[in-house]
Amino acid sequence: MTTDAAANKLDTDAGDLAAHLETQDYVEVYGHHDADGIAAASIITHALLRTGTNVRLRISPRVSPDEVQGTDAVVLCDFGSGLADLSDDVMVIDHHIPQFEGRYHVNPRLCGIDGERNLSAAGAAYMVAQHMGDNRDLVGLAMLGMIGDGQAIEGKNLELVDEGIAQNYIVPGRGIPLFGRDVHEKVYCAAAPYIHGFSGNEDAVTALVEETTVRGETDYDLLLSRLVLAMGPVQNDTAMTGIWGDTWDLQRGMIRDAHSLAAVINACGKTGHGGLGASLCLRSTASVDEAWEIAREYRLRVIEAVKTATTATGPVYVVDDPDVVSGAADVLAGDLLNAAPLAVMAPRGENWSVSARSAGKTGCNLAELMATLAAECGGVGGGHATRGGAKIPAETIEAFKNGFMEVCA
Template sequence: MSIQSAAVHLAEHLREKEYVEVYGHHDADGIAAASIMVHALIREDVQVRLRILPRISPGDISSGNATVLCDFGSGIPDLPDEVMVIDHHIPTFEGAFHVNPRLEGIDGEQELSASGAAYIVAQHLGDNRDLAGLALLGMIGDRQSIKGQNQDIVNEGMANNFITPGNGIPLFGRDLKEQLYTALNPMLHGIAGEEGTVESLISSYTIRNETDIGNLLSDVILKISPYHNADSMLSLWGDTWHLERGAVKDAHSLAGIVEGCGKSGKGILGAALCLRSPVYLDDAWETARAYRLRIIEATRQAHPLPDNPLIYEIADADAVSGVADAVSFDGLLNHPVAVMAPRGDSYSVSARSPQGAGKDLAAILSDLAGTCGGTGGGHYSRGGAKIPRDKIDCFTSGFLEVCA
């Protein structure tokens, strides 16, 4: 079965429903995917209830209602068979309604996100080409490449004037100061979170209200070069995307807002923007800004465990994913790392494997977490786990042994 066939199968099943509960993972990809499905279903006169959650389990699902899971669910083998899943994580779910690029030989790591898969389903529910910009949010949020199926979606969005490409600084922010001050992808070492430094930098290259962006970025690259890899530095200038139908027109900013709201426990606020409501836009901007500054501060405080250079411990469990991105993908490390923080009677863990490290984190986290009494999984280069507090030494020693 091709991904188009799987999408048709799911779309036909959804069209028969009067009411559907849509659940989305709490990051940019999950919220965008769920929002795409809400748009498409409402246009077909299907009543919808939307929920955004950090994780999903069979017990979270309301029995008796048609349910679609977006950006999670593939890795849960014991979901009820009637649940519908749109995801791009490594699949173990075997239900009849499962749209996942990995099932069709498509690279779910780089070439199709959950929001991209949701967009394909939406096209078989009706004419939803205007939702291509939402699929782009998932690509940006999950650091995917614009190639393969992703490229097809972006091309369709451009052909229909819903997405306009450009060049510039592809960072979250309402102005240059905010872009540098809250920079997370990459996190600019010694600049992000340093308001005085950012103001001084901009002032040094501004004459009569005109800022010399080229020389300013050259200076930024010189300042961060001891701490960042080449890809990280080169990413400070590149492709930008204007979203004709977006509540925020800049795709990188909207992806950052949606991600920040979701990770701050305000996923419905991010979804409201994806559903094109500008009512709470100011609140959403400030929520995302605060989240990014929180990640920057947590990253500053992060240091490897004394006896384990692969694992960092921080205090803020809601920051583990963002810190893992910052210390792994943007730095000079050539080995996997994990960031962990206590949450109640367990530890939240987020792990990353830089390009070329050659470690399958989805398999490692699934196997190791299972051995240590927890749960884990994800993608080849990024994943997460939940480990009981009294078993965390089992996890840390096992991660060092497998990934060193």
């Protein structure tokens, strides 16, 4: 499929789903509990409310066919594509590997567009929203999906960003693209990338900021040099280049810095405060300070998990906190000197939560691997080629671990 044909099909699919949404009096909107899913669901909620449609928005770590079939109009955001047994009348806006064959399905992969790198669920939701009215002011939310899922600003993503810049909803800049309200917090809470010797180390960060502040201003050349020297012996080039780069000021964001807002919304979702994350996307100012603190605590939990997980052996790491397995997996796979696929897992009740990551150069498709191993162990799994997840019953977790280690050996 040519680039133009792919774009036309995606736009047609978005238009069909939007037209169907506009015939509904009431819609149940479900969003996955990460930055991309919450942003995508919030975009659709914005668009529906502006047309006068009654909406109920829910944020969840997963959804099953039984939850959404036989109910009112339902649209699933950032999940649903992988469920082949969904009712045909469910609407899906997603970018994962498609199994769903219903009529109302917007997914870049169905159009030959790379859903791993070039369009997130939030980006797809933004395209749907444009068929429901002038919703260009929501483009900043589409950017949260790109950042949250670690996508590239290229292809369809670049088109959306350029549109946002042209409309002055997004203002580009250069700086430290990390979560935080000041330099101290950006370094202290750095988890993507993790900064060896400084992340989670209050005394070291305080000393660093004092030593690199000249006449009340941060000397960024000196700061970055100090950070790179600390990271160099134990971390890869991706981590080191990740401490400086493009920044994005979202003119309509409750938190203007896009990287910080994406991190805050993701942390809210992963800690069971998905409604709070969505409220920020819906432009409520009521709980911004609370959301910041939730995100700060969450990132420090990720950092602590990384510090303890690095003592594990092989490609499987066990941590105690199930809420941070995804964040810890991102750090361990993307920032340390580790080229092989790895998994981070933690017990959650009668099951184990698992997140797997790879650098994308191993030829191992984690979406397929996690789905296959999980099914063999009586659980569920899936995801992307380089980012997978699973829920595994406790009684079969050793079999899952052994299977993962055997494939990745």
